[in-house]
Amino acid sequence: GAGVSQSPSNKVTEKGKDVELRCDPISGHTALYWYRQSLGQGLEFLIYFQGNSAPDKSGLPSDRFSAERTGGSVSTLTIQRTQQEDSAVYLCASSSGADYNQPQHFGDGTRLSIL
Amino acid sequence: EDQVTQSPEALRLQEGESSSLNCSYTVSGLRGLFWYRQDPGKGPEFLFTLYSAGEEKEKERLKATLTKKESFLHITAPKPEDSATYLCAVQGGSTLTFGKGTMLLVSP
DSSP states (O other): OOOOEEEOSEEEEOTTOOEEEEEEOOTTOOEEEEEEEOTTSOEEEEEEEETTEEEEOTTOOSTTEEEEEOTTSOEEEEEOSOOGGGOEEEEEEEESSSOTTSOOEEOOOEEEEEO | OOEEEEEOSEEEEETTOOEEEEEEEEOSSOOEEEEEEEOTTSOOEEEEEEOSTTOEEEETTEEEEEOSSEEEEEEOSOOGGGOEEEEEEEESSSSEEEOOOEEEEEEO
């Protein structure tokens, strides 16, 4: 079946602009996660959804970052007033069931570059 | 706070030269330890989950083992197509904490 799909694959924008990143999880997966991967750094957790609710938003770095999930499926990560330090690869993952120890399956990410 | 340290940062092997990658971790209440493979420009690809000390999992030339403080990814007789960054992650709560990875290069 289809894996996790993210769009766009690449995004270049000017500092101060808003951006929206989209994630389509694997069909039937109830848990969805957003991560950020910067050069030379490990994956940094941003936010976790179970269904449409976000029980853990602890990784969002500032109030310029927000995310939503609708219909228990597609999720959008929005970054407002982008800064150069926001440049990174944003990865989405999904997993099945409510058990926290189910493996997460990742998309190929959105490479975001802020000029 | 959960922590994961991977070593070495980079490893270069000749084809057929077996070796091991290390993942040391601290976590309050391990729910699972995960190994992923990441190719350039791609997202991490799931390899293994280990749940308790003493557990082992194998897939082709890869074997993962787990103790209470660390995990090893053993690579037997590697091939050039095994070249990738290998990531280790632990789950204590609802999210994963990742190490920075080991970049493996296997030369023919």
